[in-house]
Amino acid sequence: MQGSKAEPRWWSYLIAALAIYGIWHALSVLLNSIALPTPLTVLFAFIAGLKKDLISHLLISTFRIACGITLAFSLAVPVGLLCHERSVDKFVAPLIYMLYPIPHIVLLPVIILLFGIGDLSKIIMIEIIVFFQILVTTRDASRNISTNYFYPLLSMGARGREIYEHVIIPVCIPKILTAMRISVGTSIAVLFFVESFATTHGLGYLIMDAWSRANYPDLYAAIVMMALLGFGIYLMLDRIEKRVCRWVYI
Amino acid sequence: MIEARGITKIYPDGTRALENINFEVQNGESCAVIGPSGCGKTTLLLIFSGILEPTAGKVLIEGKDLTSPSQELALIFQDYGLFPWKTVYENVSLGLQLRGFGKRERTEIVSSLLKELGLQGFETNYPKQLSGGMQQRVAFARALALNPRILLMDEPLSSLDALTREHLQNLLLRLWKQKGMTMLLVTHSIEEAVFLGKKVIVLSPRPGRVIKTITNPYMGDVQYRTTEVFFEKCREVRQSLDGGAI
Ligand SMILES: Nc1ncnc2c1ncn2[C@@H]1O[C@H](COP(=O)(O)OP(=O)(O)OP(=O)(O)O)[C@@H](O)[C@H]1O
Ligand SMILES: [Mg+2]
Numbered sequence: 001m002q003g004s005k006a007e008p009r010w011w012s013y014l015i016a017a018l019a020i021y022g023i024w025h026a027l028s029v030l031l032n033s034i035a036l037p038t039p040l041t042v043l044f045a046f047i048a049g050l051k052k053d054l055i056s057h058l059l060i061s062t063f064r065i066a067c068g069i070t071l072a073f074s075l076a077v078p079v080g081l082l083c084h085e086r087s088v089d090k091f092v093a094p095l096i097y098m099l100y101p102i103p104h105i106v107l108l109p110v111i112i113l114l115f116g117i118g119d120l121s122k123i124i125m126i127e128i129i130v131f132f133q134i135l136v137t138t139r140d141a142s143r144n145i146s147t148n149y150f151y152p153l154l155s156m157g158a159r160g161r162e163i164y165e166h167v168i169i170p171v172c173i174p175k176i177l178t179a180m181r182i183s184v185g186t187s188i189a190v191l192f193f194v195e196s197f198a199t200t201h202g203l204g205y206l207i208m209d210a211w212s213r214a215n216y217p218d219l220y221a222a223i224v225m226m227a228l229l230g231f232g233i234y235l236m237l238d239r240i241e242k243r244v245c246r247w248v249y250i
Numbered sequence: 251m252i253e254a255r256g257i258t259k260i261y262p263d264g265t266r267a268l269e270n271i272n273f274e275v276q277n278g279e280s281c282a283v284i285g286p287s288g289c290g291k292t293t294l295l296l297i298f299s300g301i302l303e304p305t306a307g308k309v310l311i312e313g314k315d316l317t318s319p320s321q322e323l324a325l326i327f328q329d330y331g332l333f334p335w336k337t338v339y340e341n342v343s344l345g346l347q348l349r350g351f352g353k354r355e356r357t358e359i360v361s362s363l364l365k366e367l368g369l370q371g372f373e374t375n376y377p378k379q380l381s382g383g384m385q386q387r388v389a390f391a392r393a394l395a396l397n398p399r400i401l402l403m404d405e406p407l408s409s410l411d412a413l414t415r416e417h418l419q420n421l422l423l424r425l426w427k428q429k430g431m432t433m434l435l436v437t438h439s440i441e442e443a444v445f446l447g448k449k450v451i452v453l454s455p456r457p458g459r460v461i462k463t464i465t466n467p468y469m470g471d472v473q474y475r476t477t478e479v480f481f482e483k484c485r486e487v488r489q490s491l492d493g494g495a496i
Contacts, residue, residue, distance in 0.1 A: 149333065155299045155325035156345040156396070157318075166344065170335040247335045247376045 037217050045217035046224055054206070058225055061203045064119055065191050065233070068126025069180065076131045077176060080138025084168055089143065100136060104128045105193065112198075122194040129190050130183045137179035141172040174248050177241040181234060188230040203229065251276055252298070252400060252432060256307035258457075259293050266457035267293040271307070273451055273460060277399075280426055280433035280469075282447025284440065284487065290458035291436040295404045298434065299325045311400070321349070324393035326403045331389040332377040338364070338388050339373040345396045363391045367421070383414035387421070394425070400432045407442065419445055420472050427470065440491070444483045445475055452490045462490040 021039050028036045037045075046054070083089040108125055115121040149167045158166060195204025203226045210218035242249055253274040259267045267290035275281040285291055296302035298309055300319040309316040311323075324345075332341050342363060343356045351359070364370055367387045377385050386406060393401060406422075407415045419442060426433050426446075437443050443450045450464040464486055468479050 148327065151296065151299075151301055152325060152327060152331050152392075153344075154301050155319050155323070156348050157321065158348050162348060166333065166336075170333070245335075247378070250376055250379060 034216055037220060041217050042220040042224060046221040049218065049221045049225075054221065054225055057201060057203050057206050057222075058229065060119075060201045061191060061195065061226070061229060064122050064195075064202065065126060065187055065229070067119075067123045068191075069130055069183075069187060069233075071123065071127040072130035072134055072183075073176075073180065075127075076134035077138055080135050080176075081142050081164065081168060081172060083139040084142040084145070084164075089139070092139070096132075096136060096139065100132050104132065105190065108194070117198045122191070122199075125194050126187050126190050130180075130187050133183040133186065134176060134179050138172055138176050141175040142168055145171050174241065174245045177237060177245065181237045181241070184230055184234045184237065188226060192226065251310075251312060252434070253310040253313075254294075254298070254307070255310060257294070257297060257304045257309070258306040259290065259297065259302070260305045268297075268304075269457040269459050271458065271460055273463060275432055275434055275449070277432055278430045279448050280435065280446060281449045281451060282435045282437055282443035283451045283453065284437055284443045284491065285453030285458055286455045286491070287438065289453045289456050291438075291453065292404050294458070295325070295402050295434070295436055299323060299402055320400075321396075322399040324396050324398035324401055326389050326393050326401070326406045328405045328408055331392070332385055334377050337374050337376055338369060338380070341377065341388055342391045342395050345392060349396065359395055360391075363395055367391050381414075382410050383418060386410065386418060390418075390421070390425070394429075398431065400434070401426075403433070403435045405437055406435070408438070415442075416475075422446060423470070423472065440484050440487050441475070444480060444487060445469065450483075450487055452487060461493065464490065 024039045028038045192204040195202035206222035257271040343360045346356045452462040
């Protein structure tokens, strides 16, 4: 293994999980409150949940977040890459500067009015927020490519699409994937928010429902599931990044 | 023949980089351009390669105006030529790919070139995994893959250690003699200019003007480096450089 860029091994994940388990257990014993059950109690609730409907709620949440992220990616990346052209950036830049800093979650009522309270509005809400995160990063990346990469390519007679294929896209991909990995946390938070009302499906609903029933082990089981969902997406993006950007990690 | 005819370059921010540059390089000749840092050497090469437009004047290749990057011409840079996201093979075959060569043909040309430059077995390595000298040899291979008649080089060896540098100077000399290319080499090493340039063009500090053209008829042999004539030429180049600085 080579120092800095070595990946965490499976056993390091195990150690981290055990550490979290230990800290959680100690806290719950210290606090001695029904609001923080021991991890073992939660584990039982989790297993019981798996036998009931935890999985189907997980699947619905996964569907919503996957659609949101995919949609955001496929819209933001082309626009961000094209910002390399000054003629495109001239129009996109002012839009980004005005729209990016506002908290997009406040658009939720509008989105619901326009797209109803079904899956579509939830997906679109996630999409909007992740869209801006990916767009801003991609735009920054595509605008700051060293001219040193272009000269050799231009001297070989490359133009238009070829410049994107051989320089702009390869330079931007690592940064895009990093932006996506970072946006996982945000997208899970938005998922929770949009699922916490006007629906009876999804992990967000499950959390709110358990809370209203004051069933704390169930509440934590749903939270754990949501954390695992985030962890899974993060790991997946991490894998993709390692594979697609092999040249960065050698 | 490639000719510079009254080339002047003023950058949009007002920087005067080059002023009325005139010289020519005959077919199959090698010409070294030397001058103090910032005098416009890179600018000159970018203009010769058709990437940058001069403010005034023009470049002629075989008497014809150069308007866009020419097929007959290859460019090698100091240390930023290679694409770190492409393997050695992909880097070298890129030019061929862009010119529409078939896969079979590409493989053939690339592997014989890699063999010639002693890079066999490194096809699937990324540039990062190679030493500086090897990376620069990959850059040579990439330029030579297109079988150019004219080779433009911007301080191709300046980031290498002295030994590797001398080694690659010999390689360049061999390639030049073997392939009969026209070479235009920018350098700020006096010895390199004299070793590799049949003609040495000395530029003044910015804005670059030609202060002297020194002919160097005895170059062309690896042993030249150790001869009295060589040292004499180096002295001559050094004197013209110093003269320009005053
Ligand atoms: N894109 C640009 N815009 C404005 N000025 C520039 C630009 N590129 C180069 N210059 C300026 O033009 C002058 C010549 O630059 P150039 O890179 O051609 O010099 P050089 O002789 O290659 O220098 P060095 O030996 O350090 O490589 C410098 O003063 C530089 O600052
Ligand atoms: Mg330079």
